[in-house]
Amino acid sequence: MKVKNWLLLLTFGLVLSVLAACSGDETKEPAGTKTDDTAEEKVLNFLNPEAIPSMDPALATDESSFIYLAATTEGLYRLDEKTQPSPGIATSHKVSVDGLTWTFTLRDDAVWSNGDKVTAHDFVYAWQRAVDPATASEYGPYMMSGVIKNASAVNKGEAAVDQLGVKADGDFTLVVELENPTPYFETLTTFGTFFPVNKKFVEEKGDSFATSSENLLANGPYKISNWSSTSDSWELVKNDDYWDAKTVKMDKLTFKVVKDPQTALDLYEEGTVDRMDLTSDLVDQYSTSDDYVVSADTFVYFLKFNQTKSEALANKNIRAALSRAFDKEALVGEILNNGSFAANGLVPKDFTPMPETGEDFREVSGDLVSYDLAAAKDFWAKGLQELGTDSVELEFLADDDKTTKNLVEYVANQLSTNLKGLKINIKQIPKKQRLDLDKNMDYQLQLTRWGPDFLDPFTYMNLWITDGGNNMTGYSSAEYDKLVSETATKFATDNKARYKNFLEAEKVLFEDAVIAPVYQASRAQLVSPRIQGVFVNPFGATYEYKWADVGE
Incomplete structure (x- = not known):
């Protein structure tokens, strides 16, 4: 099945675009407008949960980084409002008969x-740089190995x-x-990861490249302004030199890092952010608001076990116990309360259909790791016996925002109690x-997440191959490696066989208790009716x- 057909099956590419409404308050101008004789400046104001890494x-490896890279840099294609690749720097392409x-x-x-032209040489340099072992990129090898010819060999220093x-x-x-x-x-x-980079500029800047606005180039809809690697605020300013600048309606988008939910709410209610x-x-209080929006997401949160930093976590029974010893339904219903739902596998719900039947992959694969206290205690007793101990102490690593704080405290309490x-x-x-x-790999137990980089189960399953760039757990399984590898080699053009391997590989992953799925996220937000065309x-x-x- 062609990618463009898979994209049409997506039901959750939500458009955060609603009709504008008059405020009825003639004395208060919306944030980001001018009231003098100059032309109106179009501005939208947003919050970000963290500084851009x-x-x-x-x-780049995380959500925030990729959001702002996509706004300022353009690759061969760009996702449009229907989540389909639309012309970017490439106007067209052709594929050989053998694919x-x-x-x-x-x-x-x-x-x-x-002022430099964007050329094919910029893509060649960027892709080579991403797999060059000297760059120490995580995503370069992950995204390109097994896909671009010789990517793995180059990254291993063999070519x-x-x-x-x-x-x-x-x-x-x-x-x-x-390949x-x-x-x-x-x-x-x-x-x-596949965006172009200007070689001359990168080499001129050296270690300063991409550390501040002055050390970046843009070829996309916006340029980033007033930003450095430690900034808690920045701006996206329209790039007048962008090839499709006529399509870009906004003069400026502002962003501010705010981690405290009440502060964010105060800014929204006073009209400072959109x-x-x-x-x-806050969900119950605002769920009836006209501005209330819930967006389905494909981020899956999970506990990641480092098998190399803890004797206990090197034990499969201990990991299996931890995976089943916390109530995920209570977590999403009481701690999150934002439309998120418990995850009992890795590949998310409503992400990709089975190639022949159209059934959702998650439904077919089923619940692989559910909350099961009796089973958790059995695994725990076996693990402790194998370790020859009656106690285990673990460090639980997580981000420092308030929502995560509440979540990890809940999970930690459940685990230590049960x-x-x-x-x-x-x-x-x-x-x-x-x-x-x-x-x-300097952690023991970690709360993390993964969002898909492309529309295929491989984006999740490739994470756990031996020595994979995003594995970072010490996990290695010849059986798992074979199943995943075959989806990109032996069965590359046989979707029925590919998906059969994906189903089997996911079961192996949880039989080996590599990670513990927690929840699939949704976003409960207040979205100003001023916002249009943000997808x-x-x-x-x-x-x-x-x-x-900006709506009128």
Whole structure:
């Protein structure tokens, strides 16, 4: 089945766009307008839950980074309002009969914000840089290995970077060779890791590249302004040099880091910001508001066990016990209360259909790890016996926002109450620091999440292959590796067989208790009727701002 047909089956690509309404208060102007004789400036004001961890396409790994990369940088294609790839720097492409060679025709009117043309060479350099082991990219190897020819060999130092299967045929033709036919490759090109980079600029900036507004170039709808790697506020300003600038209606989008829900609510109610996320204690109060919006999400939250930093977590029975010892239904109903629901597997609900029947993958795979206190206690007793101890102490790593604080305190309490002899020490730190600890495998137990990068179960299942760039658990299974690898090789063009392997691989993952699924997220928000044309993507960058506008 072609990717474009899968995209049509998505039912949750929600549009955060509603009709504008008059306030009835003539003395109060909406935030971001001018009242003098100058032309009206179109501005929308938003909040962000954390500072942006990285604006380097090769080093970005998280939701915030990819949102702002997508707003300021454009790849070969961009997801449109229907979540379908639309022309970006590429105007068209053709694929060889064997599915291994993709030839992209690039537009000749796209420029970087320093005036340089955007060329095929920028893509070649960016992709080579992303898999070059010297770059130490997590996503480069994860996204490209097994897809782009020789990506794995280059990343392992077994081949030179110029052996990567990407080359420029002149300035405006990009030729990509794949390891195997990849049915979702077109959607991959919309993702931040595949964005172009201006080689001359990167080399001029050196270690300063992507650390501040002055050390970045844009070729997308907006430029980022007043930003550095430690900023708690920044702006997206319309890029007048963008090839499709006529489509961009907004002059400016402002962003401010606010972690306290009450502060966010105060800013929304006074009209200072146009959207805010509601925490569980606020949902009931505002669920009848005209501004109340619940958006389905494809982020799955889970507990991640580092098998290399704890003797206890190296024990499968201990991990299996932890996976079943907390009440997820109570967690989503009482702690979150925002439309999220318990997750009992990894691939999310309403993400992708089975190729032959159209049934939802999650429904077919079923509940693989549910709350089961009796089973948890049995696993716990076996694990303690194997370890020769009657107690276990674990450090629980998580982000430092209030919602996460409530969530991890609940889970920690459930685990320590239900599993006799377990002591949990919570460690909450800013997200960027948590990501660094994760990258260095310097944690024991961690609450984290994963959102899809493209429309295929592979985006979830590829996480846990041996030595995978995002594995970071010490897990290794020849059986699991074989099942996942075959979906990209032996069965690359046989969707029926691919999905059978995905189903089997997911069962192996939870039989081995590699992670403990917690919940699939939804977002309960207050969204101003001023906002039009801001789209929520089910994969890739969460928000698409290119078509944003302000209602009259």
